Amino acid sequence: MSDQEVIERTWQAPIDVVWDLWTSAEGIASWFGPRGFTVVVDEIDLTVGGAFQYTMTSSEAGAQPRVVMSTITELEPPRKLVYESPMGGSDVMTTSAEFTETADGVKLVLVISATVDGMVKGAAMGWESSLERFGEQIA
Amino acid sequence: VDIQIQALSDPTRREIVALLRDGPRPVGALTERLSIAQSGVSRHLRILKEAGWVESQRDGQKRLYSLRAEPFQRLSAWLAQYRRVWEDRLDEFEIELERRTAASQKTRKGRIR
Numbered sequence: 001m002s003d004q005e006v007i008e009r010t011w012q013a014p015i016d017v018v019w020d021l022w023t024s025a026e027g028i029a030s031w032f033g034p035r036g037f038t039v040v041v042d043e044i045d046l047t048v049g050g051a052f053q054y055t056m057t058s059s060e061a062g063a064q065p066r067v068v069m070s071t072i073t074e075l076e077p078p079r080k081l082v083y084e085s086p087m088g089g090s091d092v093m094t095t096s097a098e099f100t101e102t103a104d105g106v107k108l109v110l111v112i113s114a115t116v117d118g119m120v121k122g123a124a125m126g127w128e129s130s131l132e133r134f135g136e137q138i139a
Numbered sequence: 140v141d142i143q144i145q146a147l148s149d150p151t152r153r154e155i156v157a158l159l160r161d162g163p164r165p166v167g168a169l170t171e172r173l174s175i176a177q178s179g180v181s182r183h184l185r186i187l188k189e190a191g192w193v194e195s196q197r198d199g200q201k202r203l204y205s206l207r208a209e210p211f212q213r214l215s216a217w218l219a220q221y222r223r224v225w226e227d228r229l230d231e232f233e234i235e236l237e238r239r240t241a242a243s244q245k246t247r248k249g250r251i252r
Contacts, residue, residue, distance in 0.1 A: 005222040005225070007222065007225055007226065009229055011233060012240075013237075013239075014243065017236065017239050017240055017243055020239075021232065021235060021236055027235075030235045031232040031234075032228060032231075034227060034228065112221065112225060
């Protein structure tokens with residue numbers, strides 16, 4: 001089983017600027033962290049099978065840094081980047097970004113999908129805790 | 140709790156859950172879609188029911204099986220929450236993109252001059 005969310009945005013900007021901000025280590029660090037978090041990109045190897053790893057640290061005192069490792073599964077610069085992040089067990093979250101040049105600007109279609117077999121299993125142990133853990137791993 | 144966890148470790152039972160996502164079904168309709176005997180489907184349904192994933196109700200002669208909504212509603216709520224994380228990220232992306240686009244236009248103009 002899987003579920004997905006789709007988000008679309010359009011920006012008036014050159015596609016190469018969009019692509020660089022989406023895929024470069026310093027670019028990602030400037031926007032990726034949810035509020036209250038610092039993100040450092042440890043590695044982004046822009047090849048199919050390459051690693052995308054970042055470390056996220058909450059600004060709360062005593063917070064432990066969290067390392068998130070993903071693998072790039074599709075790459076077509078400057079139009080498409082897909083990576084998979086393991087979520088424990090056999091479940092993966094897939095983040096797919098596709099950019100197309102339209103009359104209104106560069107359109108992003110972002111598809112976030114997750115397989116949930118393990119989550120469904122974990123549900124028997126308590127949905128809240130399992131979802132929280134899941135969120136911690138990929139947020 | 141162990142029984143509940145085990146209930147979805149079986150691929151056939153996961154397939155039954157996936158089929159029931161399309162709506163309530165009698166055991167016969169599920170059997171048609173699965174390559175096992177009806178008695179096997181009934182056994183899997185009983186396990187899913189005992190584990191709290193599935194419920195059934197009588198519809199005339201037939202018994203209709205359906206998913207219990209609660210666990211799946213919580214999943215949707217969680218995904219919606221994750222969507223908001225990305226909406227925030229994209230807001231930040233947009234701010235930085237505008238800054239960079241303005242900077243790159245300045246550079247280009249500079250080169251023309």
